[in-house]
Amino acid sequence: MLATLITAVVDGLEGALVRVEVDVAPGLPVTHIVGLPDAALSEARERVRGAIRNTGYAYPQGRVTVNLAPAGRRKHGAAYDVAIALGIMVASGEVVASGGDWALLGELSLTGEIHPVPGVLPMVHTLRRAGARRVGVPAANAAEASLVDGIEVVPLAGLDDAARLVAGPKGRRAARARRTPPVAVSGPLAESRGTDASLVRTDARVDLAEVRGQVAARWALEVALAGGHSLLLVGPPGAGKTLLARTIPGLLPPLDEREALEVTVIASVAGLLGPGDGLRRQRPFRAPHHTASYAALVGGGPRLAPGEASLSHCGVLFLDELAEFDRDVLEALRQPLEEGSVAIARAQGTIRFPADVQLVAAMNPCRCGYAGDLERACTCAPGEPERYVRRVSGALLDRLDIRVEMPRTRPSDVLLGPEPECSETVAARIALARERAASRNGGRLNARLGGREIVEQCRLATDGRDLLAAVAARRRLSARGIHRILRVARTIADLADRASVSSTDLLAAADLRDPAATERAGLAA
Ligand SMILES: Nc1ncnc2c1ncn2[C@@H]1O[C@H](COP(=O)(O)OP(=O)(O)O)[C@@H](O)[C@H]1O
Ligand SMILES: [Mg+2]
Structure with a gap:
């Protein structure tokens, strides 16, 4: 039959x-x-x-x-x-x-x-x-x-x-009558489901009110999240880099309908939806450990499962201890991050997983963590700090829109400083700025604008254009570098609800990329 x-x-x-x-x-x-x-x-x-x-x-x-x-x-x-x-x-x-x-x-x-x-x-x-x-x-x-x-x-x-x-x-x-009684079931259930074992613990949410001092880094994070710009936090151990990154889930607006469905489908295919899980509303925040493999980060493997890059689609991929990641793995991440999707080759053609991701990374300035510290000596051998930073490819570092240095947290910040703003307040500003950008950009974040588009969206006055030309000349900026400053400046203006980008916004944006260089160029004044 x-x-x-x-x-x-x-x-x-x-x-x-x-x-x-x-x-x-x-x-x-x-x-x-x-x-x-x-x-x-x-x-x-x-x-x-x-x-x-x-x-x-x-x-x-x-x-x-x-x-x-x-x-x-x-x-x-x-x-x-x-x-x-x-x-x-x-x-x-x-x-x-x-x-x-x-x-x-x-x-x-x-x-x-x-x-x-x-x-x-x-x-x-x-x-x-x-x-x-x-x-x-x-x-x-x-x-x-x-x-x-x-x-x-x-x-x-x-x-x-x-x-x-x-x-x-x-x-x-x-x-039909059972011939044998049902077998009692014991043992681990559903072992084959995807696990989050390789993630840095990020379940406990941190409120921004817990992060004392670190004014520059807090501001950099706000701008980064408002515009979708990639961000690198550099500082000694204990500066609060990981702490600050863990505030990100509480600062991002929820997913819209289309994004929610995409994110939920990816979680479903990865086997990460729990029994009671409905549509994912929260923007993803994934923090893979630096020992994560190529397949875990990029995707693929025997199950052809989406990797961390796709699991962070529409959200943030946080790479803590960036310099400890395998160089080849980081290199493999570069293309997906640029294209917004991952291509996985297999026998029967290529499959694509979306990976529209904002990258946030943190690292120490050197192996001991104290290079450049004014109060504590760096114990690394000469040349070692440079080598440490070079472990991360220059090409990747160059693609990070915002770089901010976090100095050691001073006791006075923790004990005396003013009460910091809480996540709710900052999240509201971020959400407004994202809405302004989205209504101008056809739903996209500023970081996703092409070069021509960003120039059009900034509507610079003459003094702004002169200033940008001066910064570009001093720093020998490529077109990419100029566009990056413009995108970040556009976000800073959005946060302040300004229709056009002012010279102040441009300087602030240039500072978020390379504060030392701005100072050297004598442009900060
Ligand atoms: N700016 C800060 N404000 C409040 N607590 C801080 C700050 N910086 C560090 N800490 C405390 O130190 C701990 C370690 O900080 P962490 O974020 O792990 O540092 P890093 O990642 O830079 O090495 C935090 O969990 C927190 O308790
Ligand atoms: Mg840390």
């Missing part, structure tokens, strides 16, 4: 429909699965066989042929397990299908439990577009599946639930 069921796989950020056709015929008791890569094949066969038996159904004695169509499509993961199992159960007569436009997703354990799988959101989206009206999904993925309108979501805990769904209210030989 032949049975056909519908399921899906995920490919990049897209779901793709897969038809499961099962034929059970008399013959030697063998199971053939066609349409799966060799490695996945035997595993799927064992999971399905174990799940069917341990749920109390009979595994057919004859010859079982399973075809996953289309054959040419790459099928990784294990979301098709449940559909294969039900296909076999229907084809062998263990379950009588009631018919209907439904589909099944989920990975099976040997005990018949249904485990969550990555990418349920895009897969359900694809199934709905293909006309499915009901979909059975792993119970832990039900919340994300429910984000798709127009399709009924049925949560499945085990293979028995899937059998009931397929059998429908009538025609239910599915409830």
Whole structure:
């Protein structure tokens, strides 16, 4: 007897429909699965066989042929397990299908439990577009599946639930007497889900009111977040670089509808959506540890999963201890950061993950951390501080829009200084500036403007143009350098709600790039 069921796989950020056709015929008791890569094949066969038996159904004695169509499509993961199992159960007569436009997703354990799988959101989206009206999904993925309108979501805990769904209210030989009692389930669940183990701890939010002193760095962060400009914090250990970065989640405005869906799809494909997680509203803030691998940061790996660059899409990627990162890994990040997307090459063409990311980084000025400190001697060997900074490629450093030095936090700042502004106040200014920029730039942040666009948006008066020419000549700025100053100046004007960019804004922007150079050039006065 032949049975056909519908399921899906995920490919990049897209779901793709897969038809499961099962034929059970008399013959030697063998199971053939066609349409799966060799490695996945035997595993799927064992999971399905174990799940069917341990749920109390009979595994057919004859010859079982399973075809996953289309054959040419790459099928990784294990979301098709449940559909294969039900296909076999229907084809062998263990379950009588009631018919209907439904589909099944989920990975099976040997005990018949249904485990969550990555990418349920895009897969359900694809199934709905293909006309499915009901979909059975792993119970832990039900919340994300429910984000798709127009399709009924049925949560499945085990293979028995899937059998009931397929059998429908009538025609239910599915409830054929169990031959074996259900196996008690223990052990770690859903181990295969993506983990955040490689992240620097950032869960505890920090309010800006906790960051004392560091006026320049606070201001630089405000400008960076208002315009989407990349930012580098340099300072000795204990200056509060990590502390300041951890205020970022509380300073960013929430995602809009389109962004929220994109961010949630990426989290879904990475397997990072928890059982109760609905649409992601909060802008991502990811802080991968400096030991993170190329695949972890950029994406790819055996599962073709999005990396940190894509997990920070529409938000901030924070690289703490920048100089400790593997140089090649940082180098690999450069292109995605510039293009706003990651391209991952594989056998069947390239897939792209979005990575429209704002980079924030922090580093010590040298290995001991005290180079340039007025009160504490640097213990590094001569030449060592320069070498330390050079560990980060010049090309990457050159692409950081704002650089700010954080001096050691003085006791007087901590004990006596004025009460700093809190995150709520600063977040409100940032949100307003972003709205002003967005309404002028067709929804984009200032950092995303092209060279011609930024020149048009700045509407410089004559004195501003002269000043910029002087700064550019003194610092031997390239066109890129000039555009960078203009973008940051535009943001500073937006924060102050000024329609055009003044000379003061230009000087302030030049300072945010290289304060020492501005001083040397005698332009600060
Ligand atoms: N400017 C500051 N205001 C308040 N506390 C600070 C400041 N700088 C450092 N600290 C305290 O020192 C701790 C270590 O700071 P941290 O941010 O880890 O420094 P860094 O990353 O620059 O080495 C912080 O958790 C905080 O308690
Ligand atoms: Mg730190």
